[in-house]
Amino acid sequence: MTLAHSAAQAEALTLRFRRIRSRSMALCAALTPEDMMVQSMPDASPAKWHLAHTTWFFERFVLERDAAYRSPHPEWNYLFNSYYQSVGPMHARPQRGLLSRPGVAQIRDYRERVDEAIGDWLSRGVDATTQGIIELGLEHEQQHQELLITDIKHAFSINPLLPAYTAPLASSSATTSVPMTFIPGREGIVEMGHRGNGFAFDNESPRHRTLLQPHALANRPVTNAEYAAFVRDGGYSEPSLWLSEGWDTIRREQWQRPFYWQEDLSSEFTLAGVQPIDPDAPVSHISYFEADAFAHWAGARLPTEAEWESAASSVPVQGNLLDAMAFHPQAATAGEGMLQMFGDVWEWTASPYVSYPGFRPLAGALGEYNGKFMNGQWVLRGGSCATPREHLRATYRNFFPPHARWQFMGIRLGQDR
Structure with a gap:
């Protein structure tokens, strides 16, 4: 792999990293801090936990490959590990909704710090193994984007007010049902x-x-x-x-x-x-x-x-x-x-x-x-x-x-x- 090819790959990966990470935040734009703390059942997670966990993934599996890296919140490793037993213990999944701290603002700051650190890594050039882990982290984040949406739907469904996340649905574009064959x-x-x-x-x-x-x-x-x-x-x-x-x-x-x-x-x-x-x-x-x-x-x-x-x-x-x-x-x-x-x-x-x-x-x-x-x-x-x-x-x-x-x-x- 030539240096020019590696630099081009790193630039493309940087743009994709920013786009996918930004989408997660955009999906939360319609939510209040109170919305983002709710865990409506053990299988679901609060929106702010999704934002923090996907950030922890990049910190733990990318940034900590550098022995000189120091996490701004090392105590959060316990809070936002999901199921990686070989990494260490984790907060019980059914109790994620009890984590009133850290707050949404702190988690946003955490994301910004980790994003900046990943951006610095990419700007200096990273090896193929690290690029592969970043790619995995982005695919992982996209999985959590879907979970964020479905978890919010469940949380809103058990609220007696039955609140809406989006605008009213558009009517179907199909004029007749397509027959099943x-x-x-x-x-x-x-x-x-x-x-x-x-x-x-x-x-x-x-x-x-x-x-x-x-x-x-x-x-x-x-x-x-x-x-x-x-x-x-x-x-x-x-x-x-x-x-x-x-x-x-x-x-x-x-x-x-x-x-x-x-x-x-x-x-x-x-x-x-x-x-x-x-x-x-x-x-x-x-x-x-x-x-x-x-x-x-x-x-x-x-x-x-x-x-x-x-x-x-x-x-x-x-x-x-x-x-x-x-x-x-x-x-x-x-x-x-x-x-x-x-x-x-x-x-x-x-x-x-x-x-x-x-x-x-x-x-x-x-x-x-x-x-x-x-x-x-x-x-x-x-x-x-x-x-x-x-x-x-x-x-x-x-x-x-x-x-x-x-x-x-x-x-x-x-x-x-």
Whole structure:
């Protein structure tokens, strides 16, 4: 690598660093300091914690590579470590909302100091390993941008005032619902996983061969109207449709409809407050259990992640993503082929989150990023209306436990042929 090429890379990385870090702050512009402290459930985190943790990541894994670096707040290492056990102890996740100190102003100052230090590093030139860690930190921050949005939605949803984060939703651009059709997928031995060009998380590799049986995937996600038919048909009261753990979950939690739907089944809580349900928009905030039960009710199944990736590999990464600032799934417009593969809702697959053949986690503490969560979780694909566009690719693997539904999670059906 020549010095000129290295300098060009550093300049591009500097601009990307500033842009992504600025977006996190911009997403908090509509929030009060009080909003930014709320932790509405153990799975969520306060907005100010997201801002501090993503900054801690750069400080801990980049700046502290220099033995001469001194943190302005070394005691915060305990507060803003998330799950890196090899780095040291951390504040209990369910108690993040109890951290009234440091305040939002202090965290903003912390971000500015770390950003300045990273900028100084980049201006002097950094080695390929450090550049790679900074890239990982930026992808990590984009994950937290999505979490920041979904965590705020949950926090606002339990406030009796049902406040809005954004302006009222625009009406659907679709004049008629796009009919659901099933498109045959590839059969036989195919390759899946990251090809090695550009950034990818370690769990997307290595690229490997897998066998696809005859199958077809729906051309679009399941809509609100289609899911409402499942609800009205007694889907939540028919045990034969549900996995055993799913049935136990819906009875214990008394689920009777998607997470943010109101009892009237015609309105839902959104980041714009309570809004009428668009019947043609993808249903969202659905757990794996609900997705699987609906698929059984519909006489179909969920796609495997290999089937999904094969179908998405020729589809451009575009759609209703965070960049559109809609913050809500939108109805499909007229089109042919596979629609809404990216954006709107994360799509549950029938695949458990496990390692690919030959998987090797990153060395050191960063090896805790993905590998240790390969237990009891299921893969989702495609991104949502809260996912940054540049963060996605066809090989991207998201994962959550089967009961989770506070994220923008939806359903695309598959079937055997």
